[in-house]
Structure formats: structure tokens, C-alpha cells
Amino acid sequence: MLIRAFRLTDRLGVIVVKTFALAIDETLAGIGVITDALLRPIGRLLWRILRPILGLFALLGLGIVNLFRRAVGQSTTSASAAMARRAARAEMSETLVEDPLKRQNRVLSLLTVLLLVALIAVVLWATNPARAPQPLAVASGAGSSLFAPVSTQSGGSPGTPGAAALATPVPTATSLPEVLEVRGSLAYVQRENAQTDIWVVPVGSRTPIRLTNDPSDERDPSWSPDGRRLAYASRQDGNWEIYIYDVGTEGLSRMTYDLSFQAGPTWSPDGQWLVYESYQGNNLDVYLMRVDGSEPPIRLPGNSDAPDFSPVWSPDGRRIAFVSWRDGNQDIYVFNLDDQSVFNVTNTPNRQEDYPAWYPDATGSLLAYSAVDEGAEKVFVKAVDDTGSAPQVLAFGRTPSWAPDGSSLVYTVDSVDGDQIIAAPFTGSAAFTSVLSVPSGASDPVWTGTPLPSALVNAGSRPPAIASALFVEQVSERGSDPPYALNNIGVTTENSVLSDRVNDSFIALREFTLETLGWDYLGRLDDAFWALDRLPEPGVERRNWHMTGRAFSTTRQYIVGFPPPLEVVRADEGVATRWRQYVRVADDAQDGGLGEPLRRMPWDFVSRTQGDLEAYDQGGRLKTVFPEGYYVDFTQLAADFGWAAVAAGSDWRANSNSINYWMFENRGGLDWYTAMREIYAAGPLVNFAPTAVPGQADSSSVSSAEQLLTPAPGEGG
Numbered sequence: 001m002l003i004r005a006f007r008l009t010d011r012l013g014v015i016v017v018k019t020f021a022l023a024i025d026e027t028l029a030g031i032g033v034i035t036d037a038l039l040r041p042i043g044r045l046l047w048r049i050l051r052p053i054l055g056l057f058a059l060l061g062l063g064i065v066n067l068f069r070r071a072v073g074q075s076t077t078s079a080s081a082a083m084a085r086r087a088a089r090a091e092m093s094e095t096l097v098e099d100p101l102k103r104q105n106r107v108l109s110l111l112t113v114l115l116l117v118a119l120i121a122v123v124l125w126a127t128n129p130a131r132a133p134q135p136l137a138v139a140s141g142a143g144s145s146l147f148a149p150v151s152t153q154s155g156g157s158p159g160t161p162g163a164a165a166l167a168t169p170v171p172t173a174t175s176l177p178e179v180l181e182v183r184g185s186l187a188y189v190q191r192e193n194a195q196t197d198i199w200v201v202p203v204g205s206r207t208p209i210r211l212t213n214d215p216s217d218e219r220d221p222s223w224s225p226d227g228r229r230l231a232y233a234s235r236q237d238g239n240w241e242i243y244i245y246d247v248g249t250e251g252l253s254r255m256t257y258d259l260s261f262q263a264g265p266t267w268s269p270d271g272q273w274l275v276y277e278s279y280q281g282n283n284l285d286v287y288l289m290r291v292d293g294s295e296p297p298i299r300l301p302g303n304s305d306a307p308d309f310s311p312v313w314s315p316d317g318r319r320i321a322f323v324s325w326r327d328g329n330q331d332i333y334v335f336n337l338d339d340q341s342v343f344n345v346t347n348t349p350n351r352q353e354d355y356p357a358w359y360p361d362a363t364g365s366l367l368a369y370s371a372v373d374e375g376a377e378k379v380f381v382k383a384v385d386d387t388g389s390a391p392q393v394l395a396f397g398r399t400p401s402w403a404p405d406g407s408s409l410v411y412t413v414d415s416v417d418g419d420q421i422i423a424a425p426f427t428g429s430a431a432f433t434s435v436l437s438v439p440s441g442a443s444d445p446v447w448t449g450t451p452l453p454s455a456l457v458n459a460g461s462r463p464p465a466i467a468s469a470l471f472v473e474q475v476s477e478r479g480s481d482p483p484y485a486l487n488n489i490g491v492t493t494e495n496s497v498l499s500d501r502v503n504d505s506f507i508a509l510r511e512f513t514l515e516t517l518g519w520d521y522l523g524r525l526d527d528a529f530w531a532l533d534r535l536p537e538p539g540v541e542r543r544n545w546h547m548t549g550r551a552f553s554t555t556r557q558y559i560v561g562f563p564p565p566l567e568v569v570r571a572d573e574g575v576a577t578r579w580r581q582y583v584r585v586a587d588d589a590q591d592g593g594l595g596e597p598l599r600r601m602p603w604d605f606v607s608r609t610q611g612d613l614e615a616y617d618q619g620g621r622l623k624t625v626f627p628e629g630y631y632v633d634f635t636q637l638a639a640d641f642g643w644a645a646v647a648a649g650s651d652w653r654a655n656s657n658s659i660n661y662w663m664f665e666n667r668g669g670l671d672w673y674t675a676m677r678e679i680y681a682a683g684p685l686v687n688f689a690p691t692a693v694p695g696q697a698d699s700s701s702v703s704s705a706e707q708l709l710t711p712a713p714g715e716g717g
Contacts, residue, residue, distance in 0.1 A: 176204045178430035179408040179423040184449040186410065187211070187221040187230060188421060191441030193466045194512065194640040198232055200247075201436060202452050208436060209456065211245070215465040220444065222266045227450025231255075231274060233263035239592040242276055244291070248453050255289065256297070259592045261630070262287075264310055269317045275300075277309040279597045282628040286311045286322050286335075302335055302342045307626055309599055312356050314364035321345070321356040321367055321384075325601060325626065332356045332369055334384060345387055352600070353380070355399045355444075360406045368409055370398040375574040379411050381426070395424050395432070402426075404449035410435060412442050421445050470641060471508035475500055484678045486529060486549050493525040499549030499679055502642070502666045506552065509641040516632050518586030518594055521565075526662060527553040532684060537657035539649070543688065545665045548675035552643075553662045554581070559605065567602035567627055568661045577648040579603070579661035582631040595630035602627065605659070619653035642666050 176183070180203050187200045196217045201208040211230070212218040218234040230245045242255040242265050256262045261279035268275070271291065278287045278297070284307040286300040300308075304326040311322040320335045330352035332345045346353045351371050359366035359381075368381045377398040382391035394400075397411035407427050413420045419442040421435045435445075477483050486497040489506055498506055510522040530546035545551040558566035567582045582602070585595040604623045607615040615621045635645050643666050649658025667675065673690050682689070 177423075177433040178428065179403070179425050179433050180204055180435065182403050182405050182407065182449060183451065184404055184447060185223075185227065185452045186421070186435065186445055186447050187223065188412075188436075188438075188445040189219045189221065189443045190438060191443075191640075192439065192464070193470055194637060195466055196441075197464070198230070199438075199461075200230075200452060200456075202457065203435070203447070206436065208438070208461065209452075209459075210461040210464065213462045213465045220264045221446050223446055223448035223450075224267050225269055225271045227448035231265040231267065233265065233276075240596060242274065247456060250456075255291070255293070261592050261596050263596070266312045268313045269315055273313070275311040275313055275320055277311060279592070283307065284309050284597050284599070286320065300335060301340050307597070307599060308333075310354060310356060312358055314358050315360055316363050319364065319384075321358065323354050323356065323599075328624070329622075330354065330601070332367065343387065345382065345384060346391070347387065354599075357401050357409075360402050360404060368394070368400045368402065370400055370411065372572060375572045375576075377414075379409065379424070381409075394426070395422070397422060397424075399444045401444075401446045403447050410445045410447055412445060414440070418442075470512070471505050473501065473504045481681045482677065482679050486679060489528065491523055491525050491528065493528050495529040495531065496525075497529045497549065498552070499675075501668060501678060502550050505641045505643070505666060509638060509643060512641070513583075513632075513634065513637060516585075516594065516637065517583055518589040521583050521634065522552075522554070524555055525552050526555050527551075532680070539651060539655045540657050541649075543672045545646075545667070545672065545675070548672065549679050550667060550675055551646075551663060551665045553664075556662050558583075563627055563629065567598065567631065568605070569600045570603045573647075577652060578645055579635075579648065579659075580645070581634040581661065583634045584627075585630045585632060590629050592630065595632045597629070598627055598631055605656075617653065619659070638664050642668075 183203045185200055186203055187198060189196050190199050195215065196219045197210055197214075198212045198218050198221050199208045200211050212232075212234070214234065214236040216235045218232055218236070220233040222231045223229075224231070224244075228246065228248055230247060232243055232245065233240055234243050235241070236243075237254070239259055240261045240263050241257070242262050244253045244255055245251075246253075255265075255274065256276075256278075258278070258280075261277075261284075263277055265274045265276040267273070273288055273290060275286060275288050277284055279285075283303075283305060285303045286308050287297045288300060289295070289297040300311075300320065300322075304324065306325040308322050308324045308326070311320050313320055314334075318337050320337070322333055322335065323330060324333050326333075327344065327347075329349050331347055332353050333342055334345055335342050345367060346369070348371075351373055353369045353371040355370050357368045358364040359368070365384060366381055367384055368379060370377055370379050372378075373393075376396055379394045379397045379400045380391040381394055383389050394409065395411065395413075397413045400409045400411040402409055403423070408423050408425050408430070410421055410423050413422050418437060418439045420437055421442060423433045423435050425432070475484070478485060484500045487500050487503040489496055489498050489503055489510075491510070497503075506522075510520070513522055514520050527546055528551075529549050530544060532547060534547070536542060536544050546553070554566075558564060559568060563584060565584050567584070569580045569582060571578050571580050580600075582598060582600075589595075601622045603620050604615070605620045608618075608620045609616075612621070638645065643664040646660045646663040646665055648660045649655065652659045670678075673685070673688060676685055676688065
């Protein structure tokens with residue numbers, strides 16, 4: 001009977017062990033499911049780690065059970081012979097002895113409980129909610145842009161994750177706008193302190209680096225095809241020459257040695273040639289030269305007696321686009337190196353195109369360029385081989401350049417607060433993007449796909465060669481009414497004085513102009529200060545800025561002579577007409593050391609009085625012959641010192657007194673009456689006092705800038 005009981009117990013033990021193993025396996029599977037659902041990728045990793053550990057627990061438990069079974073089995077076998085005798089004696093004994101099978105079952109039960117407790121502890125540790133990743137709330141301070149805002153439940157406080165909130169993954173890098181994804185480097189020209197330097201910036205960065213810092217001008221940057229060298233024009237050796245700067249080694253090579261003017265270099269696609277403009281024989285022409293200097297420069301065949309400039313080499317290496325006046329207006333032409341033919345691409349008599357740039361495909365099928373159109377500078381794109389097609393207007397701006405992959409263009413846009421270098425998409429649906437905001441005076445952005453060397457980026461921007469301001473306005477406030485005096489400026493004119501607020505800037509401008517031109521252009525003026533009782537010419541505004549001591553007029557008669565000392569170029573801005581003065585350098589300095597040749601055809605005012613009906617109606621016309629020699633853009637110099645050219649009056653075509661090409665102002669952000677009050681007491685200005693807008697409830701609360709500057713009752717003029 002005991003043998004049967006043992007066998008039954010043995011079978012039950014086997015069943016318990018197998019059931020225990022099956023329970024462990026199913027429990028482990030359940031843990032995998034729960035962990036996968038709750039912890040996702042982390043749970044799967046944890047499951048891979050825990051499964052062999054828990055399996056080891058199961059094997060260990062099974063081993064302990066087997067060892068116990070063997071021990072029990074051996075003792076049972078050795079005692080089977082005496083079991084009958086012990087049973088017989090047990091029946092006769094008065095003392096009760098515990099059954100060994102009960103002890104075996106108790107040990108098995110205890111082991112099972114211990115294993116189940118360990119298993120439950122592991123499950124509770126693995127599924128603890130505190131171990132799961134929590135959604136990240138967005139801080140309002142720095143660094144919050146790395147995370148998207150976390151959604152909140154209705155009525156919840158800001159920053160409290162809602163029930164359905166999910167953590168947003170941290171981005172690995174800040175993405176660039178689509179138009180800048182090609183990355184690379186950008187070079188451009190920046191004017192400051194009456195001098196231009198070349199700057200570079202990694203595309204996507206807002207920290208430009210001054211690449212050149214010579215006291216003389218550098219401009220016209222052009223990247224080599226591999227993006228490792230930059231060709232540009234500079235007058236650092238006394239006259240305009242072509243240089244090549246190695247961006248990696250910072251080595252500089254001078255490419256031309258000629259006293260004449262050389263500028264505007266661009267590379268051939270193979271990097272072995274440069275095409276550029278050169279002023280030789282009193283004519284601006286296009287030339288070619290080898291970069292290694294193995295051959296002398298070659299004048300491009302087919303050039304004309306009219307100025308040819310701004311050359312660029314096509315991507316296929318067989319054509320050169322350039323700007324020319326050979327047909328009487330400024331158009332873009334293409335020269336074919338194979339058959340030496342030339343054809344006009346733009347052919348627009350009423351629009352003056354400039355700054356051509358080839359589309360960077362295999363054949364160069366398109367040209368981008370800029371031109372003033374209806375009073376505004378615009379960027380155009382036109383098919384080269386379809387000369388009869390209309391150009392596509394891309395945007396408002398100037399001096400365009402293509403991205404390395406042709407997906408977008410960069411160009412410069414003027415604004416009140418400075419200049420913007422903009423990237424505009426040409427293909428795709430990307431958005432217009434501001435690449436860089438710079439002070440006024442930026443131009444000629446050019447793009448390469450090659451990044452800047454890390455050494456150059458880490459070195460940072462070079463200091464400016466001209467660190468100090470062009471002038472210091474020394475003002476002496478008198479502490480009375482009016483607060484400022486009129487100071488003598490030492491020129492030949494009727495009233496040689498200007499306001500103490502602007503006289504130093506004029507004196508500095510005069511000295512700088514003398515140095516730049518080689519003669520004293522501002523030593524004689526038509527007008528400086530006007531007395532209060534002086535009446536303007538017929539049709540001219542009574543409130544003239546000469547009366548404020550903040551204006552001067554150059555000598556008008558400088559536009560006549562053989563050659564005339566002054567050339568005036570028309571520049572329309574919206575509905576207004578402005579003029580740019582180009583002053584001829586001294587005759588003994590016409591060797592290339594000062595100034596540069598003209599690119600814009602001057603305006604002929606004299607033609608209006610020579611029987612030309614159209615010229616009479618239009619206030620003149622373009623000249624028919626380009627002036628020879630070297631000139632300085634005086635309008636730009638005046639602006640560098642704070643003096644702005646005055647726009648022509650709306651009736652300038654019929655009224656020569658309102659042409660205003662001779663007049664410059666330095667308003668300093670003031671309105672006319674406020675500027676007058678700086679040098680006059682209120683009494684003498686009673687007839688000029690601003691009056692309130694009719695219907696204004698309380699004129700005392702209206703600032704002078706918000707009042708109408710209309711004459712007081714009884715004012716004449």
C-alpha cells in the first residue's frame with residue numbers, strides 16, 4: 001500500500017513540476033506581451049534581458065525538484081525491504097510517526113511558493129509605471145524651441161500633460177529652409193566707411209566673416225568651380241587689378257599688371273581661365289586670361305567701340321554672356337567661342353539690363369539678370385536661345401546669382417533698415433527665405449556648394465581696416481533759443497555757412513572728395529545757406545532745405561565743357577526721378593589711379609533746347625556717345641557722409657528749376673519746421689509755424705511731425 005502511495009505521489013510530483021514549468025513559460029510570455037504593450041522599444045529590450053533570467057529560475061527550480069526526488073527515491077528503495085517490518089511494528093506501537101510523503105509534499109509546496117513570489121516580484125518591477133518615460137513639458141525659457149508644445153486637457157494648467165499627450169522626439173539637427181538645403185558658402189560685397197570689402201558666410205549661418213580688410217576697395221567676388229578660390233577686383237596696389245585668394249591657405253595672387261582698370265572676373269567651368277573687363281584705349285572691353293599666367297590676356301573678338309562689361313562664362317564653356325551698349329541701350333549679349341558670333345539676348349530699348357548669371361545646368365539654357373523696370377529693380381530669368389520669348393520676373397531685387405544646383409537664386413533687396421540677401425526658389429514650392437540681414441551697401445552675392453574651411457570659420461571676422469568713423473560731428477549747444485548756430489564751411493558761395501549739426505560732415509566730405517578726385521569739387525558751390533527772406537525759383541517749394549542750413553547745391557554749370565567735369569545719370573525710383581552725379585577725376589590723374597570708367601550712359605539736358613521735340617517733352621534724352629576717362633560716383637560718396645541726393649520735382653521735364661540734380665540734403669530724421677527751430681527762434685518763423693489738421697480736437701497734443709506744414713494765413717510765396 002505504501003509502494004502504491006509512493007508511486008502516486010511521484011506521479012503527482014511530476015505533474016506539479018510540469019505544471020509549474022508550463023506556468024512559468026506562460027507567465028514569461030505574458031510578461032513579454034505586457035512589456036511590449038506598455039514599454040514599446042524599451043519593454044522589448046527588457047524582455048530580452050529578463051526571459052533568460054526567468055528561464056534560469058525555472059531550470060533551477062526544476063533541478064531542485066529532481067534532486068529532491070532522487071534523494072527521496074534512493075531512501076525509499078533502500079527502505080523497501082524493511083518497510084513491512086516497520087509497518088508491522090507501527091501497528092503495535094503506541095507512538096504515531098509522520099508519513100515521509102507528507103514531508104516531501106510540504107517541501108515541494110514551499111519551493112513552489114518561493115518561485116511564484118520571485119516571479120511576481122520580477123513582474124511588478126518590470127511593469128512599474130514610474131519606470132516608463134514621461135511626456136516632457138515645454139519650458140518657456142531658452143531651449144524650448146527643441147520641443148513641440150505638449151497638449152493639455154480642458155481646464156488644465158499650462159505645461160500639464162493631458163491624457164492623450166505624447167512625448168515629441170528631440171530633433172537631431174536644426175533643419176534649413178528648403179531653398180538653403182544645398183548649403184555651401186556665400187560671398188558678397190559690403191560697403192562701410194566709404195570703402196568696400198568682401199565678406200563670406202556659411203549658408204545657414206547668421207555670422208558673416210570679413211574676408212578682405214585692406215583700406216582700399218575690394219569687390220566683384222567670383223568662386224572657382226571647386227569653391228576653393230575666390231577671384232575679385234581690388235585697388236590695394238594703387239589701381240584696379242584682378243586677384244585670386246585661396247580660401248584654404250589664405251594665399252593671395254595678383255593676376256594682372258596694368259595701370260588701366262581691370263575688374264569683374266569670373267571663372268571658366270574648367271577653372272583654367274578668367275574672363276574680366278578692362279579699360280584700355282579709352283574703351284571698356286572683355287578680356288580672357290589663363291589662371292596660370294602662361295599666356296598674355298586676349299581681347300574677346302567681336303567687341304565694339306561701345307562699353308562691354310560684366311562678363312560671365314557659360315557652364316558648357318563655349319559661350320560668354322556680357323553687357324554692352326553697342327545698340328544704343330544697355331542689353332545682355334552672348335558671344336559664341338566656336339563661331340565667334342554675337343547675338344542680343346534681351347533686346348529691350350526701354351530697359352537697361354545688367355549682372356547676367358548662367359543657369360548651372362549642362363548647357364546653360366537660362367540667364368538670370370536684374371534691371372530697373374517701371375521704377376523698381378527686378379530679377380529676371382530668360383531663355384538664352386529663345387530671344388523672342390518674354391523674360392520671367394522672379395522678384396524685386398538686384399545682382400542675382402544661382403544656387404549651385406539651380407534650385408534657387410540669391411539676390412539683394414534694399415530696405416529701410418539695411419539690405420537683405422534673399423534666396424528665392426526657382427524650382428519646387430519652397431518659400432522665399434532671408435539668408436542674411438546686413439547694413440545698407442550690400443551687393444553681388446555669389447554661391448558655391450563648397451563649405452568654408454573650418455580654420456577660416458573658427459578664426460572669425462577680420463577687423464576692419466578703417467575702424468574709426470569718417471567724421472565726428474562736434475556740436476555746441478548754446479543753451480538758448482535757438483539752440484544751434486550757423487558755422488562757416490569755407491567754400492566759395494553767397495552764404496558759406498551750414499548748421500552746427502551738419503557742418504563737420506560737409507567739411508569731411510569735401511576733404512574726402514578732394515583726395516578721391518584729385519581736385520576740389522566742393523570748393524565752389526551754387527548754394528549753401530539761404531536767408532529766411534530769400535524766395536526760391538518759380539515752381540520750387542517755399543520751404544526749401546537750404547533755409548535750414550542742412551543743404552548744399554553743387555555748381556550746375558559743371559555739366560558743360562569739353563569734356564564736362566560732371567556727368568549726370570538718371571535713376572528712376574518708383575514714380576520719382578533721382579539723379580546720380582559722376583565727377584571726372586583730375587586730368588593729371590587719368591591713368592587708372594583714381595576713379596573708374598562709366599558703365600551708365602549720362603543724361604543730356606542740353607538736348608531739350610536744340611529743337612528735338614521728343615527731348616523737349618522728356619526733359620532731355622540719353623547721350624549718344626559714352627564719355628571717356630575715369631569718374632567717381634559722387635552721389636555715393638555724399639551718402640557715405642550722410643548727404644542724400646534730392647529727388648526731382650514732379651514737373652522737372654517742363655521746369656528746369658526743379659530738376660535738382662545739384663542738390664543734397666542732410667535732414668537727420670527731422671521735419672522742415674523742427675530743423676528750422678534749431679537755428680531760429682519761434683518769432684521769425686511765425687508765418688511758417690505748422691497748423692493743425694482741420695477738425696483736430698486738440699492741436700496741442702499733435703506733434704509737429706503729425707501736423708500739416710501749410711503756410712499760416714497771410715503768408716506769401
